[in-house]
Amino acid sequence: MDNSHIAALGGLVLEASDTLNEATVHVAAEKIIEVLSLLKSRGFNRLSAVSGVDWHPREPRFELVYNLHALPLKGGKQERIRVKCRVSGAAPEIASAVPVWEGAGWYEREIFDLLGVTFTGHPDMRRLLMPEGWVGHPLRKDFPIHGHKYDYAENK
Numbered sequence: 670m671d672n673s674h675i676a677a678l679g680g681l682v683l684e685a686s687d688t689l690n691e692a693t694v695h696v697a698a699e700k701i702i703e704v705l706s707l708l709k710s711r712g713f714n715r716l717s718a719v720s721g722v723d724w725h726p727r728e729p730r731f732e733l734v735y736n737l738h739a740l741p742l743k744g745g746k747q748e749r750i751r752v753k754c755r756v757s758g759a760a761p762e763i764a765s766a767v768p769v770w771e772g773a774g775w776y777e778r779e780i781f782d783l784l785g786v787t788f789t790g791h792p793d794m795r796r797l798l799m800p801e802g803w804v805g806h807p808l809r810k811d812f813p814i815h816g817h818k819y820d821y822a823e824n825k
Contacts, residue, residue, distance in 0.1 A: 674711055674750060678704060693751040698733075698763050701754050705735060705769045713737040713750060719766065719776035721784045725810040729757035731786055735766065756786060765791040783808040 675685050675692055681704050684695040696704045717736040724730055732755050739748040756763050765788035766773035777788040778797040785806035788794060796803065805812055 674708065674713075674748075677711060678707060681707075691749045691751065693753060695753045695755075698754040698756045701733075701735075701752070702764045702766065702769060704752055705737075705766055708737055708750060708752070709769055712739045712741075713748070715740055716766070716770040716772055716776075717749075719773055719780065721780040721786055721808075723784055723808065723810045729755035731756045731761050731784060733763060733780070733786065760787065761785070762787045762789050764789055765794075767791055782806070785809060 715738040735752040
């Protein structure tokens with residue numbers, strides 16, 4: 670990994686590591702769009718994935734992980750960088766990455782649906798996998814193991 674990408678982020682990086690030639694940077698949630706935009710301008714032209722982790726009972730409880738990939742146009746070395754940030758609260762929020770990468774929309778909807786993290790500024794923030802009437806977010810660690818009593822027939 671070219672450490673100049675991490676250096677270019679300067680004071681936006683709270684913590685950085687490089688394992689197996691793949692960098693990971695931790696940034697403040699309120700700076701996520703600035704960081705993603707800067708990395709995109711530095712050649713990270715593909716958002717490979719966005720995922721969420723629930724670290725309950727630790728606070729901040731939720732961690733969002735953005736996997737970026739630099740695909741060179743003509744030969745050259747491919748690079749990857751992982752950007753992590755943490756959000757907390759009963760109704761956690763973070764800015765949507767859709768203005769930077771339109772493809773982030775589906776990932777963000779999945780995270781919203783399963784973990785309950787809201788992406789502000791998202792053009793279509795609604796459930797993706799669970800029925801509209803579903804109560805709760807099934808990938809939260811405090812979600813009942815056997816789920817809530819739910820009648821699927823009510824949501825036809």
